[in-house]
Amino acid sequence: MDEAAPWPWVAALALGLEAVLGYPAGLKHPVAWPAALIEGLERRWNRPDASDGRRRALGVVLVLLLILAAAALGVAIHAALGSSLPALTLVALIATTGLAQRSLHDHVAAVLAPLQAGDLPAARAAVAMIVGRDTEALDAEGVAAAALESLAESFNDGVAAPAFWLLAGGLPGLFVYKSVNTADSLVGHREPRWRAFGWASARTDDLLNLIPARLAGALIALAGGGGWRTMLRDARRHASPNAGWPEAAMAGALAVQLGGEARYDGEIVARPTFGDGPRPTADDLERGLRLYRRACALLWLIPLAAGLIIALAQ
Template sequence: MDRGSGRLALAALVVEALAGYPDRLHRRVPHPVVGLGALIDAGERRLNRPDRSPARRRVGGIATLAGTVGVAVAAGLAASRLPGPGPVLAATLGLAQKSLYDHVEAVARALEADDLPAARAAVGRIVGRDTAVLDASGVAAAAIESLAESFNDGVVAPAFWLAIGGLPGLYAYKAVNTADSLIGHREPRWKDFGWAAARTDDVMNLAPARLAGALVAAAGGGGWRVMLRDARHHASPNAGWPEAAMAGALGVRLGGPVAYDGVMTKRPSFGEGPAPVVSDLRRALTLYVRACGLLWLTVSIGGRAWRR
């Protein structure tokens, strides 16, 4: 972490937590991730045709990822030269502290009002599983799991790469993470074309995911044992760390089988407590806020250590 990038990361975290990406701005100017997604979609349509061999699809996926990351890094370099608060504002575009809190808090409010249909609709905006059949506990579990996993993808990992590599590092991470979410799947259509995106995303999240898990456990005053025991059971090499830490810190059980498009999918369980209830979701939000504060402190200490 160099001194300038550390200060930029801390300033961006603070500003984004306060302002986020306002809805009025979003209606007028789509978030830059939309542009990255358009580049990836264009590459997929051109280079992932059914008549191509698996090897050619894999090469096409590598080329699409490289081109998208290249555009993102160039944009990061340009944004680094903006005058005044420009770089800080540009950095907030890669962070999601406030939006993540707002989306999960909307689920909590609906559950607290005993409005299960509204809660299902709210959680359906942040998870991919089938939500129509979830009871209140299932909705709370889905929201907590999304909060834990997205704490890494939307907060810790972007801040990590911002602190390490400035705006080019942040934007490169967002390009890779966006590509993974769009094409890094195991279905036949994506298996070869999305291989590079999935593997690169795994590598870029190795350190941040473990940091995210540690921050959650520290913020919750526990969860270390569950995290170290259960994180490796997740299909992803990274997603299990903050999720297992959250389960341990709250004393609840997360994970387990869920349905996607009507098909039940087996998943490991994290933790050894009861299934979460509505109050556990509110506790998870409090823990999340504390973990974000610890991240700010970590970035600040890292910047001070570098100066010495």
């Protein structure tokens, strides 16, 4: 069998296993390893007395090191295990660590339950686990909107994009994506401290998400039976070239309005809005979770279809 042929089946199996098993509670997540490397090199290389040019160059070196190390690890694991059916099953199990279908669903469901019960403080505490904005003053609609925005954006970052790169590049592709995405989350910021050093991490993450984000938006619109017009119209309003696609698709599919003004570290930040409907309610959040499950199921069909096409072509 061609070495590339098993990867669609590995991706499909990994998606299925992760949806059922999730990630073991209490077990340190593998992204902690590149995170430790990134934080260590950031402290050493991103010195405030260095010029922006030097800091940007060292940020490029950081990304190259991450890519080489992640790809080498993926190649080494696959080479060590081989291509037997038990080995590929183990590879799929390893790949589940880079996916977040189950954990994302569970975190959003943890917001929905108290919101439906009318326990706003508990809902605020739950949504604070998945968003970066201040949540202490959010009303019920604000909590529902924050959860839906996180659900839509994380469907790309935690599900569609890692699945895409697993399908396209096997474990090396998955590990490279997760390492770069981790670097972007840690140093790819616009604040003065990170603007130069994190430039390469942010731009590389944008590049790796270019196709997956649009795929994620399309899957959300397809699963929701609508939202295409809103996605195509509003996606480019987002400051990110990618995050607006799944978020605008979610707003359109649910016929609600997402985005808008939010508070971060006590400061009000103006953000664009997505969609023309009313602000979302707990019922809309419940609909969003159902839509998310359908979108995940549609995503599973992609590697299955790719595997069948490859098998028929051989």
